[in-house]
Amino acid sequence: MWQQTFCLILLVIITGSLSVSGDMTVSPVVFVPRGEDAILSCSFTHSRQQDYSGKIAVKWLARESNTPPFIICTVKNDSTEGLCSVPELKHSLLGDPRRGELSLLIRRVHLSDNGTYFCRVELDGWRNSFQKGTQLYVTVKPQILNLSVVESHSGSDSASRRLRCEVEGHPLPTVTWLSASRGLLKDQVQTSTVSPYQLVSTVPYLEEDVFTCRVENMVGGAERRYPASYTLMITALTVCGLVVLLLLLCAGFVVCRRNRARVESPPVYENTTAVKKHRLHESNVELQLVYSAVSMTHSTSSQHKSLRSSSQQQQEEEPGVVYSPVNIQSCEGNSRL
Known part of the structure; x- marks a missing residue:
C-alpha cells in the first residue's frame, strides 16, 4: 500500500516539475467581408518564457477540436531559425511563436471558410499543451441573383404565375415585396431557404402591376424592379428631361447675349445721309427746307x-x-x- 502511495507522490512531483502554466488569448468572433483577408488572432504566454529552451509546436485545427491540424509549425525557442509563414499559401502564420505570436492569416476568404478554428500550442513535457477556439464569420452583402416569372402548380387561376426572387447573402437577408398599386405585400408571400447563404421568395404575379424585391441584412441591402423596362423607361425619361432643360437654358443664354449686344452697340449705316437722319431723329430736330x-x-x-x-x-x-x-x-x- 505504501508503495502505491509513494508512486503517486512521485508522479505528482514529476508532473508538476514538467508542467508549465500559461495563458492563451484569442478573438471570440472575427467578421470579414467575402474576398478580403482574415486574421484570427492568437497569443500565448507561459511562466518559463525567459528560460525555456525547448520546442514550440503551433497547430491550427478547423471545425472540430480533435481533427487533424491543417497547419503545423515547430520552432525551437532558443534558436534563430526561420518562421513558418509562407506568403503563397492560403493559410499561414503571422508573427514569431518564440514571442508568443500564433495568429492565423487566411487570404481572400470565401463562404466555405466560415466556421470555428482552434489555436493550439504544445511545449516540451507532459500536459504542456493549450488550445482555444475562435469563430470566423464571412459576411456577404445581399444581392439578387435572379428575378423572373415562373409557372405555379398550385392550381389557382389567380396565382397561376408567380414572381420569383433568388437572393444570396450572409447572414441570410430578409426579403420584402412592394407593389406599385398595393404597396407592401404580406399575403401569399412564400420564402424558403436553399442553402445557408441563399433563399428564394415568390409572390403572385399580375401583368398590369410593377413589383419590387428588396433584400437587407446587417451589412447592406439591394432591390430590383420587375418588369425591368419600367425602370429603364423612368431612367430614359429623366435623362431626356435633363437634356431638354439644358438645351432651353443654352438657348435662353444665347438670346440674352444677342439682345444685350444690340442694345450696347450703336447702329451702323451705309452712308452719311442715313447717319444724319438718325441723329436728327434722336435729337428731335425738325428739318426745314x-x-x-x-x-x-x-x-x-x-x-x-x-x-x-x-x-x-x-x-x-x-x-x-x-x-x-x-x-x-x-x-x-x-x-x-
Whole structure:
C-alpha cells in the first residue's frame, strides 16, 4: 500500500516539475467581408518564457477540436531559425511563436471558410499543451441573383404565375415585396431557404402591376424592379428631361447675349445721309427746307419784285418751306458774261 502511495507522490512531483502554466488569448468572433483577408488572432504566454529552451509546436485545427491540424509549425525557442509563414499559401502564420505570436492569416476568404478554428500550442513535457477556439464569420452583402416569372402548380387561376426572387447573402437577408398599386405585400408571400447563404421568395404575379424585391441584412441591402423596362423607361425619361432643360437654358443664354449686344452697340449705316437722319431723329430736330432766289444787281426792280412775289407764292403753296432772295453783285468787266 505504501508503495502505491509513494508512486503517486512521485508522479505528482514529476508532473508538476514538467508542467508549465500559461495563458492563451484569442478573438471570440472575427467578421470579414467575402474576398478580403482574415486574421484570427492568437497569443500565448507561459511562466518559463525567459528560460525555456525547448520546442514550440503551433497547430491550427478547423471545425472540430480533435481533427487533424491543417497547419503545423515547430520552432525551437532558443534558436534563430526561420518562421513558418509562407506568403503563397492560403493559410499561414503571422508573427514569431518564440514571442508568443500564433495568429492565423487566411487570404481572400470565401463562404466555405466560415466556421470555428482552434489555436493550439504544445511545449516540451507532459500536459504542456493549450488550445482555444475562435469563430470566423464571412459576411456577404445581399444581392439578387435572379428575378423572373415562373409557372405555379398550385392550381389557382389567380396565382397561376408567380414572381420569383433568388437572393444570396450572409447572414441570410430578409426579403420584402412592394407593389406599385398595393404597396407592401404580406399575403401569399412564400420564402424558403436553399442553402445557408441563399433563399428564394415568390409572390403572385399580375401583368398590369410593377413589383419590387428588396433584400437587407446587417451589412447592406439591394432591390430590383420587375418588369425591368419600367425602370429603364423612368431612367430614359429623366435623362431626356435633363437634356431638354439644358438645351432651353443654352438657348435662353444665347438670346440674352444677342439682345444685350444690340442694345450696347450703336447702329451702323451705309452712308452719311442715313447717319444724319438718325441723329436728327434722336435729337428731335425738325428739318426745314430753305430755298433762295438768286438775282443780279443790275436786274431791274421789276424782276426783283417778281422773284419776291414768286417766292411768297411758293411758300404759300408749300407750308414749312422758307424762300430767301439772294443778291449777287457782278463787276463791270464781267457784265458781258
